[in-house]
Amino acid sequence: MPSPSESPQNSAPPSGSDWTLDEAAYRAIVEHIPTITYIADWTPEADLRYVSPQIEAVLGFPAEAFVTDRDLWYARVHPDDLERVRAAERRAYEQEETYDLEFRMIAADGRELWFRELDTVIRDEDGRLQRGGLGRRGIRGLLRHERHTAQQLVRDER
Secondary structure, eight states, rough: OOOOOGGGGGOOOSSSSTTOOOHHHHHHHHHTTSEEEEEESSSSSEEEEEEHHHHHHSSSSSSHHHHOTTTHHHHOOTTTTTHHHHHHHHHHHHHHHEEEEEEEEOOTTTTEEEEEEEEEOOBOTTOOOOOOOOOOOEEEESSSSSHHHHHHHHHOOO
């Protein structure tokens, strides 16, 4: 077990020939953590290849809809945040860097929800960008949803 000061990136998996983590195990982990994860192509368009099922409970659209309809993701980004989101994505692509961004998305029922997007570039052991397979990976999780809700309750009580 890693020490509390050891980051997950630096911790090694348990040793032994009986320990493996297959695709089903990875999927079980990703689909049960309380955040939305996705995999996108490393291209200017960043087409989504996988979106975890948690997105449906949060935004009200099935995960597969974001994969099959390439415009749905940006259609759900709040109009006031859209250009800033696209600019950050363009910069990250052009500079081959990760980014950390906060913005709003509109749920199917019309609610505005705040998200924090951590976008991670996948590199090989030599630090080169991996362009095949998984070129870009990101994590989307709700940020400030509870604080936003509390602010809305105060406003509603006035």
